[in-house]
Amino acid sequence: MSEISNEELNVATWKIPSPLGIIGSGAGDDYNGMTASWITQINMDPLLIAVGIDNKSVTHDLMTRSDYFTINLFSKSYTKVFVKFSKPALYTDGFLNKEPVSLTGNNVPIFDNAIVWFELKKQKVENFGTHSLYVGQVIDCKTLETDEQVAYMGDTRMKYGGVPRGGH
Numbered sequence: 001m002s003e004i005s006n007e008e009l010n011v012a013t014w015k016i017p018s019p020l021g022i023i024g025s026g027a028g029d030d031y032n033g034m035t036a037s038w039i040t041q042i043n044m045d046p047l048l049i050a051v052g053i054d055n056k057s058v059t060h061d062l063m064t065r066s067d068y069f070t071i072n073l074f075s076k077s078y079t080k081v082f083v084k085f086s087k088p089a090l091y092t093d094g095f096l097n098k099e100p101v102s103l104t105g106n107n108v109p110i111f112d113n114a115i116v117w118f119e120l121k122k123q124k125v126e127n128f129g130t131h132s133l134y135v136g137q138v139i140d141c142k143t144l145e146t147d148e149q150v151a152y153m154g155d156t157r158m159k160y161g162g163v164p165r166g167g168h
């Protein structure tokens, strides 16, 4: 196999069209929201969605301690929310980094400004090295704005993936 440069790996990987959302996690009194693009459905019955989570992240810690998590999608006109959640969030009384959230009966945050959200029950976790794949079964979901288009990574100037760079 030919030597592939990191740049070639990154540039090619970044071309993969990605969704963009915020993973909501919670355990005990700790809550977090994390900007994430590695989100995909992987089964129909049961309805399973998988997310790739950095093993060093706060989210990974909370998702290890809890059996539940959420996926929150936002309008194309509200992509500034993703900037707020690319580092660990601060929770105070119903707000994560000043974004209003509601806690589900399973103690995980749903973002009030999301136009689509899913609550999932953890089914399987596979550690691949830098990241773990969390597979969750959808136990609840809601689409609040059917006419609004959901934001994708391509709607922003943000990138994620490829090979590790610094803290990846």
Ligand SMILES: Cc1cc2nc3c(=O)[nH]c(=O)nc-3n(C[C@H](O)[C@H](O)[C@H](O)COP(=O)(O)O)c2cc1C
Residues within 6 Å of the ligand: 020, 032, 033, 034, 035, 036, 037, 038, 039, 052, 053, 054, 055, 056, 057, 058, 059, 060, 085, 086, 087, 088, 089, 131, 153, 158, 159, 160, 168
């Ligand atoms: C556009 C974008 C997409 C991201 N996608 C993911 C992802 O799918 N999985 C992941 O673990 N981190 C992803 N990150 C990095 C996390 O948002 C960031 O490292 C993070 O907030 C650390 O997680 P923590 O707050 O749970 O510690 C992404 C960052 C950006 C800017």
